[in-house]
């Protein structure tokens with residue numbers, strides 16, 4: 278089936294089997310291997326991408342379901358060779374060990390970052406509760422999320438500039 282998608286702002290058209298998973302489409306058809314596949318049945322969250330701005334599990338969606346829709350993968354985060362604020366914070370706070378879960382963590386947090394919502398640690402834990410980290414470095418991941426979300430909220434707060 279002809280499938281047209283916009284991924285990270287770029288348009289693609291491919292003829293795909295109706296049964297092809299979105300995760301396989303991204304990795305094998307488009308070569309976007311940043312989206313990791315762990316459990317392949319919607320449990321670990323490592324394959325999370327944004328579909329029209331909302332996080333989805335790409336291992337439980339079909340590529341054809343995304344026809345004419347907009348996707349964002351982890352490759353869409355860095356811009357002009359500059360890391361995204363979430364990536365910066367994960368690096369600064371040692372929020373990754375092997376890095377396998379990291380793309381999914383970042384994409385799960387991205388809509389919250391974009392909305393400039395400041396979350397407390399309990400809310401951050403709740404937000405990433407669908408993402409498993411096999412290295413179990415959750416404390417640093419929470420610290421990274423707190424840092425990034427706090428900075429995004431500060432930037433969105435018009436009072437911050439006048440206070441600075």
Ligand code: FES
Pocket residue numbers: 313314315316317318319320321322323324325334335336337
């Ligand atoms: S690979 Fe999709 S949720 Fe685990």
Ligand code: FES
Pocket residue numbers: 372373374375376377378379409410411412413414
């Ligand atoms: S950093 Fe290794 S799985 Fe999370």
